[in-house]
Amino acid sequence: PYDVVMEMDEINDDFPDTDLVLVIGANDTVNSAAEDDPNSIIAGMPVLRVWKAGQSVVMKRSLGVGYAAVDNPIFFNENNAMLLGDAKKSCDSLLAGLKAHYNL
Numbered sequence: 001p002y003d004v005v006m007e008m009d010e011i012n013d014d015f016p017d018t019d020l021v022l023v024i025g026a027n028d029t030v031n032s033a034a035e036d037d038p039n040s041i042i043a044g045m046p047v048l049r050v051w052k053a054g055q056s057v058v059m060k061r062s063l064g065v066g067y068a069a070v071d072n073p074i075f076f077n078e079n080n081a082m083l084l085g086d087a088k089k090s091c092d093s094l095l096a097g098l099k100a101h102y103n104l
């Protein structure tokens with residue numbers, strides 16, 4: 001599977017042209033404060049700029065902070081939805097819904 005994995009600098013330029021990004025269990029690695037808040041303790045940390053996509057859905061167990069203990073502003077963006085709960089169950093439910101919708 002590593003042949004389909006991209007580095008941050010390879011994928012970040014694609015987000016503005018991306019309709020939907022599903023973020024599973026990440027927090028600090030998609031935190032816009034790293035780029036937008038020079039006073040943040042994660043300022044300058046490389047991040048995936050998922051907030052630049054048309055829509056993002058973040059799957060997490062809660063709205064709690066990540067390892068760096070920093071709030072994530074993208075959780076409150078208009079183009080972001082939070083899908084709280086067990087990510088495996090959420091992914092399975094999404095997949096089942098898509099299969100039912102498309103008669104697969």
